[in-house]
Amino acid sequence: MHEVSICQSLVNVVLDELAQRAIGAGRLKRVRVVAGQMHQLVPEALTFAYELLTRETPAAGSQLELRVPPLEAACQRCGWRGAIEPPIFLCEQCGAGVELKGGDELFIEELELSET
Amino acid sequence: MSTAHIHIHRAVMDDSLREAMATRAWLAQRRWPMFNFIGSPGAGKTALLEALAGVLAGRLKFAVIEGDCATARDAERVAARGIHAVQIVTGDGCHLPAAAVRAALADLPADGEGVLVENVGNLVCPAAFDIGETAKVAVLSVTEGEDKPLKYPALFRKAGALVLTKTDLLPHLRFDLDACRRALRQVNSVAPLFEVSARSGRGLAALADWLLQQKNATSG
Numbered sequence: 001m002h003e004v005s006i007c008q009s010l011v012n013v014v015l016d017e018l019a020q021r022a023i024g025a026g027r028l029k030r031v032r033v034v035a036g037q038m039h040q041l042v043p044e045a046l047t048f049a050y051e052l053l054t055r056e057t058p059a060a061g062s063q064l065e066l067r068v069p070p071l072e073a074a075c076q077r078c079g080w081r082g083a084i085e086p087p088i089f090l091c092e093q094c095g096a097g098v099e100l101k102g103g104d105e106l107f108i109e110e111l112e113l114s115e116t
Numbered sequence: 117m118s119t120a121h122i123h124i125h126r127a128v129m130d131d132s133l134r135e136a137m138a139t140r141a142w143l144a145q146r147r148w149p150m151f152n153f154i155g156s157p158g159a160g161k162t163a164l165l166e167a168l169a170g171v172l173a174g175r176l177k178f179a180v181i182e183g184d185c186a187t188a189r190d191a192e193r194v195a196a197r198g199i200h201a202v203q204i205v206t207g208d209g210c211h212l213p214a215a216a217v218r219a220a221l222a223d224l225p226a227d228g229e230g231v232l233v234e235n236v237g238n239l240v241c242p243a244a245f246d247i248g249e250t251a252k253v254a255v256l257s258v259t260e261g262e263d264k265p266l267k268y269p270a271l272f273r274k275a276g277a278l279v280l281t282k283t284d285l286l287p288h289l290r291f292d293l294d295a296c297r298r299a300l301r302q303v304n305s306v307a308p309l310f311e312v313s314a315r316s317g318r319g320l321a322a323l324a325d326w327l328l329q330q331k332n333a334t335s336g
Binding site: 002005006009010012013016017021029033035038039040086087088089090096097106107108109110111112113114115 | 118119120121122123124125126127128129130131132209210211213240241244245265266267269270273301302303304305306
């Protein structure tokens with residue numbers, strides 16, 4: 001469910017970028033988004049919302065491409081660093097709490113345009 | 117056909133984050149802390165706020181912002197305790213948007229000292245939207261099952277405090293308290309855990325002290 005609200009923000013940012021750069025309707029082909037595993041976004045729900053929310057906007061017809069970096073953590077006690085599987089946020093080696101080093105990203109990386 | 121690539125590095129939730137940042141600046145000017153209470157429908161969030169009204173009386177003059185899909189019932193309940201309460205009705209919205217909270221803040225009495233926000237009952241969506249709060253408070257009741265922190269890690273991971281409610285019911289339930297504590301620690305090893313009962317008052321003083329500590333931290 002939160003995919004729709006998050007996608008509304010995403011579309012607002014995309015439309016703002018297009019307007020700021022005076023990029024005309026139909027030129028945007030692809031939006032590349034990085035959404036770390038922490039955000040638990042369902043790609044199908046996000047792409048469905050994206051198609052719906054871009055209809056009749058200058059971004060209509062563009063594709064949403066999602067990259068999902070895995071969770072990466074560093075132990076604050078023993079220095080261990082590695083991948084963790086949600087929902088356990090503990091050090092594999094010593095059991096202490098870990099700090100997230102990756103997997104919490106949520107940003108637009110790139111807009112792909114067709115040349116006029 | 118050739119293509120052009122424009123590299124941008126902009127937050128997906130840029131518009132929402134700007135609202136949250138504006139709220140943080142607004143709160144900082146007034147030295148008000150704002151707590152974002154998030155939990156399932158029926159976790160006992162409103163009862164917790166009602167009980168905190170008693171415990172914090174004379175120590176922190178707070179206002180309440182209530183978020184629900186429909187009705188102003190929660191705001192009415194809290195207002196009955198002599199607390200200034202504002203209801204935001206979100207309709208289809210599954211969480212309180214930062215902009216709605218910011219608008220509601222503008223209507224609060226100027227002589228307040230802090231704000232408690234009760235978000236829409238939901239363990240997923242409200243966790244994804246920063247509203248400019250000082251801290252999120254994750255509310256879980258003992259009637260929901262001890263594994264909820266593992267099923268909804270985003271909220272419990274981001275929370276500045278964890279509150280386990282309805283502990284007066286423990287004798288009547290098959291609820292594994294130790295397993296729940298373990299699950300909370302697996303997701304969040306640092307936030308303080310408050311085991312409370314709004315009905316008996318158990319644990320509320322410790323929670324109130326923590327809320328006041330955060331206020332003092334915001335006052336520098």
